[in-house]
Amino acid sequence: MLSRRDMMKQGALLVAAGGAVLRSCPVRAASPVRGGHVRVASTTGSLSDTLDPARQSMVTDYIRGAMFYDGLVMLDETQVPRPALAERIDSDDFRTWTLRLRSGVQFHDGATLTSADVVYSLLRHLDPLVASQVRFQAAAMRSVRADGPLTVIIELYEPNISFPSVLGMSNFAIIRDGTKNFATANGTGPFRCAAFQPGIRSLAVRSPDFWKTDGAWMDSIEVISISDDMARHNALLSGDVDIITEVNPRLVALLRRRDMGVMESPTGTYTDFAIRQDIGPGKNADFIQAMKCLFNRDQIADSVWLGFCRLGNDQPLPPEDRYYNHDLPQTTFDPERAKWLLRKSGFLNQTLPPLICSPAANASVDIAVLLQNEASRIGLRLDVRRMPADGYWSQSWMHFPLGFGNINASVSADMTFAVAFASAAPWNESHWRSPRFDQLLVLSRREADEEKRKAIYHEMQTLIHNESGLCIPNFITSLDGYHRRIRGLHPYQGGHLMGNNFSRFIWVDDEAASRQSESAPA
Structure with missing residues (x-):
């Protein structure tokens, strides 16, 4: 185990690994200007919208949270944790973490940030009545206590070198000690909440007391919800809004022809096909491999995502992840092998459970139909059952032998493995159980050597690829x-609109827009 002195010597390496010492890093060069108003259209909105960071679960909530609140750390463009409200985080053993807070940071009501605010914010995730979306992650904390006005000590049940990445999740934003009323937001973020109408709109105005000098360039930002795909795109084309989330791949060419920008961010988000291994045909390993061989990944990439994707290999780390296992053999489309495996296992002429899909799981209906067509070519009958979006995640997802899910980009490889593949993981879609995998997860959290931890992660990906019932095309x-x-x-890499943190970086350049408009072809 590294001593604190050794860790400080290897600080740059450990920061890159999401590890034990965080230090400030230089910001990217830019020439922003202050002022202006921007309207943003997101995809979701309902009366359940909230300003409570712990309970936020939808993209529009996350956008608001990033404007009004700060976390102890902030994840950069490659998902590496960087200092935010905690200007330094140290650990000797990856179990006990010491956080040194910035001095002079103010909440929007004028109160000064102290360790009591951090302790309160973190511990409330453990209260079942709060209904925190990250209670599973918070459960790793054995204790959280103040050690003076600007120092917080967090003790975990087990060591975890990736713990700073957990603190970068937006739900772990810091609120003022004792806050229970979330009719408005009282955070330390770059914008203050001027209006909040659940399901309709939010208005953020720049905070004059924001602790950073190089952020919050806009005077104000209005966020509205437009769930209808065409209406959202038309709002951008007509100039009613300046930014939209979740551009439809089929409309990218149109937007670009109309001189709009489209930002492409490679993420770890995926739509998967899960075969439960505790019930039904998923108990048979040959059936699982046969179904994986039936996925025409290139066809899905071209016809569903129109090329706006990267190839998946039935394990959850994307190709751009620094821990991605490039040596893992690629699962390929092989209908003849699928037919042979199905005949061998006795499932080729059997009536199988239906494929459960829904518009709630991004593009799962289209992918299910493609899989159904490929199955029919080898004599396998697959019935597709489309479930309504409302209630899909609570009533259908993970409840059927064969079904589709949609998993967003995670803050770290450790988090990906812990929440979706460990035996006790809450989102273990295929109900896969591997004692070896669980053992490797524990070992990886204690391993300070970057290359050794990378080797462990490679083996974990291999186990998922070879043994789990999850297909990630x-x-x-x-x-x-x-x-x-x-x-x-x-x-x-965190996903839409710079991991929902766009409000801290954008500015308006009307002169450049005017010049571009004048030079654009008629």
């Missing part, structure tokens, strides 16, 4: 649309 490229006057956007 592609990783989805996040697409955001914007008017040409918007500057400061750049791709983030």
Whole structure:
């Protein structure tokens, strides 16, 4: 185990690994200007919208949270944790973490940030009545206590070198000690909440007391919800809004012809096909391999995602992840092998459970139909059952032998493995159980050597690829649309709109937009 002195010597390496010492890093060069108003259209909105960071679960909530609140750390464009409210995080053993907070940071009501605010914010995730979306992750904390006005000590039940990445999740944003009323937001973020109408709109105005000098360039940002795909794109084309999330791949060419920008961000988000291994045909390993061989990944990439994706290999780390196992043999489309495996296992002429899909799981209906067509070519009958989006995640997902899911990009490889593949994981879609995998997860969290931890992660990917009932055909490229006057956007592996943190980086350049408009072809 590294001593604190040794860790400080290897600080740059450990930061790159999401590890034990965080230090400030230089910001990317830019020439922003202050002022202006921007309207943003997101995809979701309902009366259940909330300003409570712990309970936020939809993209529009996350966008609001990033404007009004700060976390202890912030994830950069490659998902590496960087200092935010905690200017330093140290650990000797990866079990006990010491956080040194920035001094002089103010909440929007004028109160000064102290360790008591951090302790309160973190511990409330463990209260079942709070209904925190990250209670599973927070459960790793044995204790959280203040050690003076600007120092917090977190003790985990087990060591985890990737713990700083957990603190970068937006739900772990810091609120003021004792806050229970979330009719408005009282955070330390770059914008103050001027209006909040659940399901309708939010208005953020720049905070004059924001602790960073190089952020919050806009005077104000309005966020509205437009769930209808065409209406959202038309709002951008007509100039009613300046930015939209979740551009439809089929409309990218149209937006670009109309001189709109489309930002492409490679992410770890994927739509998967899960075969439960505790019930039905998924108990047979040959059946699982046969179904994986029936996925025409290139066809899905071309016809469903229109090329805005990367190839998947039935394990959850995308190709751009620094721990991606490039030596893992690629699963290929092989209908003849699938037919042979199905005949061998006795499933070729059997009536199988239906494929459960839904518009709630991005593009799963289209992928299910493609899989059904490929199955019919080898004499396998697959029935597709489309479930309504409302209630899909609570009533259908993971409840049927064969079904589709949709998993968003995670903050770290450790988090990906822990929440979706460990035996006790809450999102273990195929109900896969591997004692070896569980053992490797524990070992990886204690391993300070980057190359050794990478080797462990490679073996974990191999186990998932070879043994689990999950098929991941592609990783989805996040697409955001914007008017040409918007500057400061750049791709983030965290997903849509720079991991929802776009409000801290954008500015308006109306002069450049005017020049571009004048030079554009008629």
